[in-house]
Amino acid sequence: MQPFFITILCVWLSLCLYAQQTADSLQVVDIETITIKEAKALINSFSDNDTLTSNAISITNSLQQQSNFYVNTSSPNGLASLSLNGAAAKSIPVVWQNHNLNSIMNGIIDVQLLDNFLFNSIEIKYADSFEQAGWGGNAATVSVKDLVSSPIHIQHQLGSFGKQKIGLAYNWHHKKIQNNTKVFYMKAANDFPILQPQLNKEKQNNNAIKDWGILNNTAFTISKNHHFNINLWWQNTEREIASPLFTSNNNSTQVDSTFRLNLGWQYKPLNLKASVAYFNELNAYYNPQINIIGIHKTTAIKSYVTHHKKINKAFILSNSISYNWYQATSTNFEGKRFRNNVILKSILLYQLKNLPLKLKADVVVDFTDDKLLPIRPGVYAIYKLNSKFEIASQLSRHYSLPTFNDLYWSPGGNNELKPESGYLANLHFTYNNKNQLLKLSLFNSSINNEIVWLPGIAYWSPENVNKLQSKGFGLKAQQMFTITNKSKLNIIFNYNYLDAKDVNSNSESNLQLIYRPKHKASIGLTYYLAQHLQFNYSHQITSKRFTTVDNSNFVPAFNTANISINYKIKIDKANLNIEATLLNAYNTYYEVTANRPMPGTHFLITTNLNF
16 A cells, blocks of 8 residues: 555656646746745635624624524533534534644534634635545635734623633734734633523523633744744633533533644745644543543644646646644543544646636545545636626535544444545525625535434444435625715625435435524624724524434524624724623523523623724
């Protein structure tokens, strides 16, 4: 296997050199270089993108309110996972510094652990192929970013149920060095009253959280051509885990501790970009009632090199190679578990200035544990009818290996599992005219051998039981109205329809997959008065979610609203921003996860001071 891999690697490198040498030898072709930034922008243009600003509440709330993601969570600060268009969380890589954060143990990341002070911007690429993920044909890629706005930023939050948070950001630069540091501390009791109390519980208990962390980014301009950056992220979260309704309190607790370090380098003359990252993560669970202690540790080394070359006026070639090494230990595993992969990816872009057509083809070659996985191709096209209207299409192969928990968890793991495989297809129609945006997205996917954990006599166990078929559409409409010279009204509407079914021959074809809502809609209204005052109203509706495969049980539909007022004032050289938010304004009782109630009406006051 090793000689075969070396041969493939040599062929890939030869193609890179061939693109360089052949282009230089053709005198009739005008060879132009392209910067890393320009190539990245062009590659990203083939994805249906959204950029969200994190609201004052949380990143999970931002995704739930401002996009078509469904966020499944058990409490305001409990475990939260994403799904989109029928695809589970492991098909949605969450990315930091171009490295995948999803755990090798369960394939997901708890998005509740992404703090909205550390990361104030979210970039979403729908139907994106992300080579560092180790999978192909993702439903979307979510990138968290920290944008710097001022040299000094102080934030304080005070909210219901004992919530307090303080954050400090400091940004400075000196000659060829720029540094940005953010630190935060947050705590909350989350002991809210239950609006529909049961006999055993009138108030939520054992639901507190303490969370603190630091994010540091340092960039060095070594020379005109060499740029180097160091990114460090450390965070520690201690949570109590509330018991579901109708069960006794077991006083469970969980600790999540992460250390992530990334080193990056760019060399402009050759349009090279390289990165190596080290991740160390700990998850510790304790249930004193039945004396269960779970300690799970993962270590990962991730690296990649990318190169972009403009072959001629029409073609751009982009190549990347990444290496990822994983190690996991767990009280539910026997011994240490390892996985490593080498991933080669080539992208060919076609664009002519005289034609309103752009084409992209990519191919991903993945060697995992010295085995060649099925090659994952993808094709993309964008056609601009005019300056306002464009049509985009995407078709890519999906392939996902079982996670460590799927294979090795004791009890229940299944080392006979097959990888998931299938395809994802999308078609987008976009109309964009200054203050107007209308986007219609059609999607269709088919996944074979979907891995699902099913209940047994004594414990749950994963099996390849499903052929998942998802189809539907998403709609986004946005309009900015100018009311007066000093006032504007912005309206954003999102709607998503999902038909996600298990189409096994032994199952009924009209059964919706569990925790996949058929309908999800949200509307946001923002009224700007002069430059100082802002009123926001957001409302979301989520249809019922089935909790059993036979669709006999479900979590009822719910709709909730948030209202906020934002006031900005300039004091000498400082900018003060005060935002008051009323969450669940209509005091609605609802559950996102079965038997885990969410809080009624509560408030959050956020103060931001920038110097």
